[in-house]
Amino acid sequence: MLTLSLNRQSGHAGPMGRRSFLKLGASGLAGFSLADIARARSAASSSASDTSVILLWLDGGPSHMDLYDMKPDAPAEYRGIWKPIRTNVPGMDMTELFPRQAKTAHRMSIIRSLHHGTGDHFGGGHRILTAKDMGVSGANNAPKFPSLGAIASMQLGPRRTGMPAYVGLPNASSIGLVPGYFGGHFLGKAFDPFMPGGDPNSPRYSVKNLDLAGGLSLEKLDDRRSLQQRFDKVSAALDRSETVRAMDKFDQQAIDFVRGAAARTAFQIDREDVRLRDRYGRTSWGQSALVARRLVEAGSTFVTLTYGGWDHHWDLQKGMENYLPQVDTAVSALLEDLDERGMLEKTLVMVMGEFSRTPKMNDGGNGGPPRSMGTPGRDHWGNAMFCVMAGGGVQGGRIVGSTEKLGQAPKSRPVTPAQLHATVYKVLGIPNDLMLTDPTGRPVSPIEQAKPVDELF
Numbered sequence: 001m002l003t004l005s006l007n008r009q010s011g012h013a014g015p016m017g018r019r020s021f022l023k024l025g026a027s028g029l030a031g032f033s034l035a036d037i038a039r040a041r042s043a044a045s046s047s048a049s050d051t052s053v054i055l056l057w058l059d060g061g062p063s064h065m066d067l068y069d070m071k072p073d074a075p076a077e078y079r080g081i082w083k084p085i086r087t088n089v090p091g092m093d094m095t096e097l098f099p100r101q102a103k104t105a106h107r108m109s110i111i112r113s114l115h116h117g118t119g120d121h122f123g124g125g126h127r128i129l130t131a132k133d134m135g136v137s138g139a140n141n142a143p144k145f146p147s148l149g150a151i152a153s154m155q156l157g158p159r160r161t162g163m164p165a166y167v168g169l170p171n172a173s174s175i176g177l178v179p180g181y182f183g184g185h186f187l188g189k190a191f192d193p194f195m196p197g198g199d200p201n202s203p204r205y206s207v208k209n210l211d212l213a214g215g216l217s218l219e220k221l222d223d224r225r226s227l228q229q230r231f232d233k234v235s236a237a238l239d240r241s242e243t244v245r246a247m248d249k250f251d252q253q254a255i256d257f258v259r260g261a262a263a264r265t266a267f268q269i270d271r272e273d274v275r276l277r278d279r280y281g282r283t284s285w286g287q288s289a290l291v292a293r294r295l296v297e298a299g300s301t302f303v304t305l306t307y308g309g310w311d312h313h314w315d316l317q318k319g320m321e322n323y324l325p326q327v328d329t330a331v332s333a334l335l336e337d338l339d340e341r342g343m344l345e346k347t348l349v350m351v352m353g354e355f356s357r358t359p360k361m362n363d364g365g366n367g368g369p370p371r372s373m374g375t376p377g378r379d380h381w382g383n384a385m386f387c388v389m390a391g392g393g394v395q396g397g398r399i400v401g402s403t404e405k406l407g408q409a410p411k412s413r414p415v416t417p418a419q420l421h422a423t424v425y426k427v428l429g430i431p432n433d434l435m436l437t438d439p440t441g442r443p444v445s446p447i448e449q450a451k452p453v454d455e456l457f
Helices: 018-022 034-045 099-103 121-130 148-156 218-239 242-259 262-266 274-280 284-298 316-340 417-428
Strands: 052-059 108-114 166-169 302-308 347-352 385-390 410-412
Touching: 052 148, 052 284, 052 316, 052 417, 099 316, 108 410, 108 417, 121 148, 121 417, 148 166, 148 302, 148 417, 166 284, 262 284, 274 284, 274 316, 284 302, 284 316, 302 316, 316 347, 347 417
Parallel strands: 052 302, 052 347, 166 302
Antiparallel strands: 108 385, 347 385
């Protein structure tokens, strides 16, 4: 018996993860509220652009004072270990560990006045990725709202047939939660990111989750699709409902994803010239950035790269001297590659984490003798942080906002997470007045009609 569930409540898609979605075959979408998906995407279609987003997520909290908002005139315990260097944009100095980004700074802009006011990892991650506070903290860390990427996936779908709309490389991890605050929450697991796993820097990198379920061949898949089409004809004679009409479209999208070559090809990083792979850096982070470019080029809408390990309460020097060159290589190569391919105007690149670090460094002791844990570090700080944005219509070479002389708080043009999300909405063509239906059935605005940061455009 083939059963269709046509009466599920809007926004509740049921417990389906990435593996089951890719292995469901032709009839597996029957339990989803696909009419709601159709309505949402139809409503967005009139204003949607064909732009995509690549988010480099620095999980754990990178210090603004050591990356993009250095304070060389502050006292030593504030200004830190490294010196700033000039970039090819006047006034846009950055750490000396970013020499390659310094040469491509004209392609990027920096928000230096982003803030949300919490030094809690979980609270900060939730606020940045969902634009909502909702009481989330380390003591109450369950996600309570859909992420920016999930909403983009729901509204827009993939840019090309056969591609996953939303991808997390190698997975989507926010403060150790998978997918955590990157997930679809009450929109349903259908809007969680596809997480291929693996290491793109591995010589044998492959994405096994694009295979069909055991015992299901392409021929059987086509047979099951034919069966469903015949069923739909019978259904049409009885009750040609909006949900059934929607399933025609979205069942076919699932089939295209599973049986098509687009997604498989996009993940085949070994097709790239070895010289380009070298430019991105032969690291997991660098090669993930290259896969992200291949995904948006093939038609994915929102791709997140998780670069973890930024919680440097001590031994900051060792951590930064390991991580920052990798970030420098990946970000600069990504911007240059997108630009050279004519894709930068249609691809928004973002670099940020859940919060920043304390402007004043600690003594490296963690309660013991100074430097007993290594070089001094920085603790949690949500009162001043950064976001790098490039492409997607964002003009390069701009600095939005500033922090006061010790880097402790915004001095000018403070920017909130909701305003950051509104900026991404503008890039993607998502209506600013979008309303979702929460689990209680009430309409809720994801961004409370916040205005985008128009100085970037």
